[in-house]
Amino acid sequence: MRRVFRSLLIALIAAMLLLSGAVLWWVNEPMALRLPQANSVIDLEIEPGTSADGVANAVVASGAQVPAPLLQAWFRLSGQARLIKAGSYELAPGTSPRKLLRMLVRGEETLKSITLVEGWTFSQVRAALQKAEQLEPNTTTLSPEIIMEKLGRQGVHPEGRFFPDTYTYAKGSSDLAVLQRAARAMDKRLDAAWSLRSPGTPLKSPEQALILASIVEKETGRAADRALIGGVFSNRLRMGMPLQTDPTVIYGLGEQFDGNLHKRDLQRDTPYNTYTRTGLPPTPIAMPGRAALLAAVQPAPTQALYFVARGDGSSAFSNNLDEHNRAVNKYIRGR
Incomplete structure (x- = not known):
């Protein structure tokens, strides 16, 4: 009886080791991705409030060719399922389930950027915002006066109020949010310069x-x-x-x-x-x-x-x- 029990125990341990090895291999193995034509990555959007199971389903729906139940199990077993952050992400070839989870937990969103150049007028700034990649054009139809009002600067002329710099943003961000950051940056730079006046x-x-x-x-x-x-x-x-x-x-x-x-x-x-x-x-x-x-x-x-x-x-x-x-x-x- 003891010999049978020992054999079963050894077999169980061996199975667990094999399973652990398989899991370890799988979480580190790059996922197969169904890439869109003429694109080297696939986009992944995680909405706020999405459960870990919902995130796994979204990953598969975006083009990752892995079983959703395996991803769901991996998220739960990792103990980090509740740490996954909403946002816009990109899955590139070579992304493993482990790398995917680390990216989601750290909130490593895909960021785009726009550069506002010294000497530009407000018209040039608006033209650049309209051309910016994956920036939500919420100000396109608004007058300069309404834009400044929405920025909390009612009655202020928009010219020169935005600091020229490179601004990063998550895909789908509002152009108004970029303008708000640039306006606050100019406030800060102007205050600093004024404090140093001769x-x-x-x-x-x-x-x-x-x-x-x-x-x-x-x-x-x-x-x-x-x-x-x-x-x-x-x-x-x-x-x-x-x-x-x-x-x-x-x-x-x-x-x-x-x-x-x-x-x-x-x-x-x-x-x-x-x-x-x-x-x-x-x-x-x-x-x-x-x-x-x-x-x-x-x-x-x-x-x-x-x-x-x-x-x-x-x-x-x-x-x-x-x-x-x-x-x-x-x-x-x-x-």
């Missing part, structure tokens, strides 16, 4: 700093010139001189700008024409980056009142009109 700045508020920074951003992309350009504009603001900056005129022309700035354009008065009006324009004209924000609040100490593009991306700075005219003749007129 004591003698002619700027009276963070709003004015944002406006001036947007002009600096549009005037140059050369790092070495930003603070000097900020210095020129600060000097002009102190003296009450018109800023006379082309980017603001172009912005004020809107769709009437034909790609070339004409003399008549400089003479046409708009709230953004800094040739016909002194002081800053009423709003920013683009999205300034961090460097432009700092150049606005920490301008370089300079006596310069003028600058002109050299044609190589840099600018020539002048302290008076005679010097400036000579620079214009040299770099613009080629004399």
